[in-house]
Amino acid sequence: MNSTMLANVLNALKSATLSRLKHITLQTGTEQYFGPILDPSLEGKLVHQVPPFKEDLDRLPYPNFYCTLEDLVASDFPSITHPVHRWSIIIGASSRSVDNILLTLSVYATICQYQGLPFRYPGNKYTWEHFCDMSDTRVLAEQQIWAAVTYGAKNQAFKC
Known part of the structure; x- marks a missing residue:
């Protein structure tokens, strides 16, 4: 197709x-x-x-x-x-990109650091253990x- x-x-x-x-x-x-x-x-x-x-x-x-x-x-x-x-995976700042994993993880890590919380990876075991x-x-x-x-x-x- x-x-x-x-x-x-x-x-x-x-x-x-x-x-x-x-x-x-x-x-x-x-x-x-x-x-x-x-x-x-x-x-x-x-x-x-x-x-x-x-x-x-x-x-x-x-x-x-x-x-x-x-x-x-x-x-x-x-x-x-x-x-x-x-x-x-294509990453980069965009007002039309609602699914940008690297920026999302970066913001999450910054919030964890600011609040004194441990960073816990929000993905699954496969994505944690495999190359990306x-x-x-x-x-x-x-x-x-x-x-x-x-x-x-x-x-x-x-x-x-």
């Missing part, structure tokens, strides 16, 4: 701009390295990459729409450059701009 939507958008843009479209940015995420973590049928069966995650790691043996999008752009739109930015990385919105935006204007970044993957 995602690849069909992307193909429709790219086809419309290519025809509307008389093939002036030269660059798109693909933004994917954590499932590139962990597999389909939200698929309940695969609970306890997933084999994932081991941190630190690197851009040139092999694809995991699970269906992944990120890979489908990358393959679509590479094969059907070869004249369009397409760096891939692989983020995990986050990307700052400003750093991600700078990386995407850099990749758009840097010749050596064309069609490359970047972990942010």
Whole structure:
């Protein structure tokens, strides 16, 4: 479904701009390295990459729409450059972001410290015991701009 939507958008843009479209940015995420973590049928069966995650790691043996999008752009739109930015959780101050875990934990820790209370992690055991990385919105935006204007970044993957 995602690849069909992307193909429709790219086809419309290519025809509307008389093939002036030269660059798109693909933004994917954590499932590139962990597999389909939200698929309940695969609970306890997933084999994932081991941190630190690197851009040139092999694809995991699970269906992944990120890979489908990358393959679509590479094969059907070869004249369009397409760096891939692989983020995990995106954090950053935003008036429209009601779910920003790092800022939420920071405020909670500050309140605990102010009141002289111990900090107790509010998440579950899995999130406490497993690796998690986050990307700052400003750093991600700078990386995407850099990749758009840097010749050596064309069609490359970047972990942010």
